[in-house]
Amino acid sequence: MPDDDQVFAVVTEMLGGSRVQLRCADGEERMGRIPGRMKFRTWISEGDVVIAEPWDWQDEKANVEWRYDDDAAEQLRQEGHIQ
DSSP states (O other), rough: OTTOOOOOEEEEEEEEESSEEETTTTTEEEEEEEOOOHHHHSSOOTTTTOOOOOOOSSSEEEEEEEEOHHHHHHHHHTTOOOO
């Protein structure tokens, strides 16, 4: 589950260069950055559910902190955490 400064998000578009377009649970569209520690270990594609941490100084951007697998994402949808 996300911390206080994190939100659920769904990847809507792959932008390239470790960047993705996110539709966040708080209603915002943000550009997400995939950090180097996740870049080659966790493959992210369109439609994946992730936890994003918006930047303090630039709210329209966020870091991707975690990717849920398909089973966990479906459970989150059933519990009503995401759409």
